[in-house]
Amino acid sequence: MKISKIEIENYHQFKNFSIDLRYPKGHKNEGKPLEKVCFIGQSGTGKTTLLNILKESLYSERYEPPIMNYDKKIIWQISLLINNKLEQSIIKYTHNNFDSDIYLYKTKLNDTIYQNYKKTKGVDFVFYPAELIEKSSKFYEEKPLSDPLDYISTNDDIKKQVKKRQDVLKDKVFFDFEKDNPVDIWEIILHNASEYMIRSLNKSHQFSRAILKNSQRIKELTKDLEKWHNENPSPFKRIANFINPIIRNFNMEVTIDFDLEKKEDLYFIKLNTLDGKNIPFSAWSTGTKQIVLSMLPLFELNTNNTIVLVDEPERSLFPDIQRELISKYSNISTNAQFFFATHSPIIATQFEACERFILKFDNNGFVKAVRGDSPEGAALDILLLNDFGLETILTKKAQEMWEEFIEIRRKIVFEKNEDRKVELINRYVKIGTDYNFAIYEKNS
Numbered sequence: 001m002k003i004s005k006i007e008i009e010n011y012h013q014f015k016n017f018s019i020d021l022r023y024p025k026g027h028k029n030e031g032k033p034l035e036k037v038c039f040i041g042q043s044g045t046g047k048t049t050l051l052n053i054l055k056e057s058l059y060s061e062r063y064e065p066p067i068m069n070y071d072k073k074i075i076w077q078i079s080l081l082i083n084n085k086l087e088q089s090i091i092k093y094t095h096n097n098f099d100s101d102i103y104l105y106k107t108k109l110n111d112t113i114y115q116n117y118k119k120t121k122g123v124d125f126v127f128y129p130a131e132l133i134e135k136s137s138k139f140y141e142e143k144p145l146s147d148p149l150d151y152i153s154t155n156d157d158i159k160k161q162v163k164k165r166q167d168v169l170k171d172k173v174f175f176d177f178e179k180d181n182p183v184d185i186w187e188i189i190l191h192n193a194s195e196y197m198i199r200s201l202n203k204s205h206q207f208s209r210a211i212l213k214n215s216q217r218i219k220e221l222t223k224d225l226e227k228w229h230n231e232n233p234s235p236f237k238r239i240a241n242f243i244n245p246i247i248r249n250f251n252m253e254v255t256i257d258f259d260l261e262k263k264e265d266l267y268f269i270k271l272n273t274l275d276g277k278n279i280p281f282s283a284w285s286t287g288t289k290q291i292v293l294s295m296l297p298l299f300e301l302n303t304n305n306t307i308v309l310v311d312e313p314e315r316s317l318f319p320d321i322q323r324e325l326i327s328k329y330s331n332i333s334t335n336a337q338f339f340f341a342t343h344s345p346i347i348a349t350q351f352e353a354c355e356r357f358i359l360k361f362d363n364n365g366f367v368k369a370v371r372g373d374s375p376e377g378a379a380l381d382i383l384l385l386n387d388f389g390l391e392t393i394l395t396k397k398a399q400e401m402w403e404e405f406i407e408i409r410r411k412i413v414f415e416k417n418e419d420r421k422v423e424l425i426n427r428y429v430k431i432g433t434d435y436n437f438a439i440y441e442k443n444s
Contacts, residue, residue: 001124001305002033002337003054005079013046015366024354033081036330036338038351040388041359045367047341048130051309054078054339057090058125058307059174123306128294129178130312175297185297186269192235203228239269242299243292246328249321250288252279269296286316295332303333314344326350345380345388352376358387398435405431
């Protein structure tokens, strides 16, 4: 499922607003829905509002058929493509006669195509609010997970309770982390870990029996056991291999050394400093929480054909992490469609121009959208000038220094006193070096 178009008739700052979310003519993916979308724009232009419109359209569990007795006044319409073939619309509307009544309905789908689509099984929708860290920390502190030792218990009643919790998560197709707790995904991982532990113990038991029968084959059997572990990594090791390349920038890493008999080892993913000291969740930096809490659900859930909405992905992240972030999201869920709302040029430059939408107010005070101008990977100064619409990338202080720099250069040409000329040259070189003005000098 992919979103191919957003049309908003009249809603808040949007009026007669439309965005075509397909690759343009001449693109290698011409006509197909965009794989990732970036909304940028001044505060108040509705970046988060667009994400919320998509969320409401996709997340609503209550759709009503249109009532034909009255004229409908459409508020917005979202167009979806199923398997790149079948288009479906989700329309929010009110009645001209009853402005207080708001309705959502879906246009009818071809049942055969829709059922084939649903057989793929997976999550339809994931939403990450800008306040992900605050909300998740509150969930973690106020509503801790059930006893993690339940997942490795042999008690039949406990195993039934665990299966019931697992089935709820397994059947869930909408994850709204404004309401849901991303820490709950840990329950899925613990379940997988318990199953892995059983398989690993069985393999070790087979190994021990084979050694007892024929001790001469110990090298061969040891090699076979190592091969099995390499081909069947534990869930903890898989997570570590994925997240560690990012969080090592924070001088920490995911530990794969879990003691399955210690309850405190299982409550949530464990992070250690690079020299092996444990870092409790309460001591995690906001950037660390942002990475782990956003990446973990996508890593563990089946997000094939999922629509993923992320508000302000750059929050609390240093630029070196931001510049890797979009590729990390895309690599986790290769067939998902991502929507990002951001103020960060480092995030925005990771999108093709046709995937980047700039929201701005028109002369009537309503928001319009234009596609980006700068290519993917454009230098930040170019992006800030062309797409973010800055007249200059210089701050007020830097602008003052630039004007002084130009004035000194003029004075040097006409200065007759050699001592004074040396002073001017030294000042000129210092300003140019401090502010990297040489690149501007060539173009001035």
